[in-house]
Amino acid sequence: MSEPEEELQGEKRESTKKKKKEKRSGKKKKKEEEEEEEEEEEQSECVVLRGIFKLGKKSHDVLLTRTKLSWTPILPETPTGEVCVVQPDMVLLQDVFAVKVKRRRGIGQQSGGPVLGMALFCCKRRGRWLEEDTLHLHNASSEHTHTWYNTLKELLTGFSSRPRYLKVFINPSSHKKDAVHIYREHVAPLFKMAEIRTDITVTERKGHALSVMKECKLDEYDGVVCVGGDGSVAELCHALVLRAQLDADSPEKPVKPVLPLGIIPAGSTDVVSCSVHGVRDPVTAALHIVLGHLQQVDMCSFSSLGQLVRFGFSAMFGFGGRSLARAEKKRWMPSSRRREYALVKTLARLRPEDCQLSFLPVKKSNRDFFAHLEHDQDQDPESEGEESWTTNQGLYLSISIMSIPCLSPHTPQGLAPNTSLANGSAALIAVGDTTRSEFIKHLKRYSSSSGQFSFSFVETHAVSAVRIRPRSLIGWSEEDSEDEGESKTTPIIQSQGAAFPWNIDGELVEISHEVVVRVHPRLITLYGEEVDEAESNVSCSCI
Structure with a gap:
């Protein structure tokens, strides 16, 4: 065997040894991690305190670990000596938000009094509803009660x-x-x-x-x-x-x-x-x-001519902006009537907007990446390259950009059911020019289960950025205003220049030029939990 061949064989052997060593090291590390997890689980399930309390009229054997409190009724022995197995009831400490010492006090007495036991204030789930619940543990021993009280307080402070x-x-x-x-x-x-x-x-x-x-x-x-x-x-x-x-x-x-x-x-x-x-x-x-309960949530930035307009979760251009502009002129009306008036009036004068719509689509593989991204606020969607932008020119009745599902009692599936709170993208919903009856069919389906996007004139995309450039920057005016004291050519929005009405998070914003929307994954933290659907007890009567 020649010298170069011997060197090559030696390198291969060294490489094989190294791989085997890394494999053994990886297995060892995985085993150590599993052992640590098991040890933590054992510690969390280790009994911290055990005692007897009355729940209602019966005495119970109560166990406290680092994660839960459980209680089992103490049953007298049967004459035959049979053991009756009873499953313990339980409450997780993560659902307990307060613990108080119960005392017997006379009328007008503000402090002191003999100890009666403890009260644990818990959160009980009923579907998506959270309700306050109270667990009463009775024990007349002051020392016994305070030992439990202090231990529970210490455990509850561990929820950072x-x-x-x-x-x-x-x-x-x-x-x-x-x-x-x-x-x-x-x-x-x-x-x-x-x-x-x-x-x-x-x-x-x-x-x-x-x-x-x-x-x-x-x-x-x-x-x-x-x-x-x-x-x-x-x-x-x-x-x-x-x-x-x-x-x-x-x-x-x-x-x-x-x-x-x-x-x-x-x-x-x-x-x-x-x-x-x-x-x-x-x-x-x-x-x-x-x-x-914390939930990371995506947000959007809305800018025009390089200047930040605001940060928000959703925006509507076209029908959504116009109907809000009309509603703002009727602030004296009750909110529900004002909303119905604006929708009906805007539908009666429905017309499309001629604009250039550009967007950066998010690939499915990238959505998984964004979903696990924590600190990516420095990401600029435009850094992905101009060649990745998709541009369409045409007539649009409505354009919506939403980084959250926008659930409500009126739209239990959400205005953008295909997106979520923290998937690193926004839903772009572009409704092209069509007849009034077809557009109304599209709107009505938002209040039902599905099908609002199954029209040939509706297109949806998962995007990381959107640019909307109205072809004519002459603004929007209400051609046939019937309000008293108004000229038929008076713009509904007064600004320094002609402006287009935008509905950004339910707020009317007037913008005269093109708007660039960028998604910023997990930009803000909200208290709550991600849900798929909102509860609805409202029937929409506006259309």
């Missing part, structure tokens, strides 16, 4: 995602103007029970929360809470990202906020709340906050 101090914003003008009542009656008692301190700001005008967020010391808080509708939520989400950019001295690129946002629904549709809770229920929302 649970907030201790919250900055709360309440919009008293949202929907039926009962946000203050909702907070006082349903939310504040739960926060007090969980020993969560709050700093409350009742907003006085649009933009008030944004101005407060720019100035306050956020490092004092564990989270921010919004009590209001989608407009208030959008303002606070925008404010959180802007403040994060300011703190990081990064004016060009979005920065993920440190603090999570909790949403207490008090609006007319509460799309964002429904998307992270599944129901419009203040108690459910408050319990998600108290228990520290």
